[in-house]
Amino acid sequence: NAGVMQNPRHLVRRRGQEARLRCSPMKGHSHVYWYRQLPEEGLKFMVYLQKENIIDESGMPKERFSAEFPKEGPSILRIQQVVRGDSAAYFCASSPTGRNQPQHFGDGTRLSIL
Amino acid sequence: AQSVTQLGSHVSVSEGALVLLRCNYSSSVPPYLFWYVQYPNQGLQLLLKYTSAATLVKGINGFEAEFKKSETSFHLTKPSAHMSDAAEYFCAVSEGLTGGGNKLTFGTGTQLKVEL
Numbered sequence: 001n002a003g004v005m006q007n008p009r010h011l012v013r014r015r016g017q018e019a020r021l022r023c024s025p026m027k028g029h030s031h032v033y034w035y036r037q038l039p040e041e042g043l044k045f046m047v048y049l050q051k052e053n054i055i056d057e058s059g060m061p062k063e064r065f066s067a068e069f070p071k072e073g074p075s076i077l078r079i080q081q082v083v084r085g086d087s088a089a090y091f092c093a094s095s096p097t098g099r100n101q102p103q104h105f106g107d108g109t110r111l112s113i114l
Numbered sequence: 115a116q117s118v119t120q121l122g123s124h125v126s127v128s129e130g131a132l133v134l135l136r137c138n139y140s141s142s143v144p145p146y147l148f149w150y151v152q153y154p155n156q157g158l159q160l161l162l163k164y165t166s167a168a169t170l171v172k173g174i175n176g177f178e179a180e181f182k183k184s185e186t187s188f189h190l191t192k193p194s195a196h197m198s199d200a201a202e203y204f205c206a207v208s209e210g211l212t213g214g215g216n217k218l219t220f221g222t223g224t225q226l227k228v229e230l
Binding site: 004006031033035040041042043044045048050053055056059091093095097098099100101102103104105106107108110 | 146148150155156158159160163165204211212213216217218219220222223
């Protein structure tokens with residue numbers, strides 16, 4: 001059973017470009033989460049999605065960031081007009097249905113902004 | 115709001131020595147607590163979870179954690195450290211969300227170094 005798959009593992013963008021991060025959850029998992037890890041910090045919750053629905057985006061920056069989980073295909077975290085402060089590791093996690101089920105994490109995408 | 119505090123951003127032990135990584139939580143409801151380990155350039159791997167069934171929780175790789183409500187603590191221990199335990203460890207508390215999911219709030223992590 002494949003784990004949570006994220007790609008790319010590393011992404012380099014110049015200021016002002018767009019970054020697209022992809023996440024395929026574990027088979028059978030209907031809940032997808034995105035977290036951001038800034039240097040020397042723990043992971044911070046960004047957004048929680050189910051198929052075709054954003055359930056909770058309370059951790060998302062108000063501008064430039066968006067997320068989706070379409071009916072077909074992976075979940076996408078999109079960052080428009082990237083700035084230096086967006087440099088971080090972005091992790092996707094998935095879990096099965098059920099309260100407080102453990103979340104399973106992908107290996108992350110390391111985003112570097114030049 | 116729920117929160118987690120990990121005391122000690124860096125812990126160093128000798129191989130074979132006891133490992134103790136501290137975690138204190140703040141929660142207005144009975145908490146669900148987790149310990150994760152992160153190896154360099156990898157994602158987080160679940161070590162163990164507390165879901166109110168038993169206060170002493172055993173996890174993978176010989177780790178265990180004890181939930182102490184009176185102390186609001188969930189410290190992680192391992193009797194004998196191994197070189198392969200060197201990694202960063204995160205404590206997290208879970209908060210239920212609308213839709214049946216849950217949000218993890220993480221501590222800032224403890225980097226464990228194991229020396230010969």
